[in-house]
Amino acid sequence: MRCPFCGHIDTQVKDSRPAEEHVSIRRRRFCPACGGRFTTYERVQLRDLVVIKSNGRREDFDRTKMERSIRIALQKRPIEPERIEQMISGIVRRLESLGDTDIPSKQIGEIVMETLARIDTVAYVRFASVYKNFQAAGDFDKFVSELRPVSPIDK
Numbered sequence: 001m002r003c004p005f006c007g008h009i010d011t012q013v014k015d016s017r018p019a020e021e022h023v024s025i026r027r028r029r030f031c032p033a034c035g036g037r038f039t040t041y042e043r044v045q046l047r048d049l050v051v052i053k054s055n056g057r058r059e060d061f062d063r064t065k066m067e068r069s070i071r072i073a074l075q076k077r078p079i080e081p082e083r084i085e086q087m088i089s090g091i092v093r094r095l096e097s098l099g100d101t102d103i104p105s106k107q108i109g110e111i112v113m114e115t116l117a118r119i120d121t122v123a124y125v126r127f128a129s130v131y132k133n134f135q136a137a138g139d140f141d142k143f144v145s146e147l148r149p150v151s152p153i154d155k
Ligand SMILES: [Zn+2]
Pocket: 003, 004, 005, 006, 007, 008, 031, 032, 033, 034, 035, 036
């Protein structure tokens, strides 16, 4: 595995252990060239997924990319790292079991939002505001007001 810091190819595995309740193997790696340390995860990949972007372009599903956007939404939220890993694996498993390997990016966004909504409202709002790309402040206010439970008077 190539070192992400200096590009050296021959990095060493210092430690391997099961993670995410034995769904993956976490490896701590060390680069002898620059001294850099990084972590890799080994996981079962049931199917190769393809994302259909809104402009019609296709690209390979990138778990890391999705994970990054989820982690940004969850920044400084009181959620255990293990829980986040489980959540991401759960989303990927859901995507893999959709029945079609070509998945519209919109559908992935919806699944991520649905999952975040169950875990953390703040993260959900953050993710949704980026994902839905609110044009005007009013759109955002409307979205947030819809999150509040409807009182009987409003009905
Ligand atoms: Zn290196």
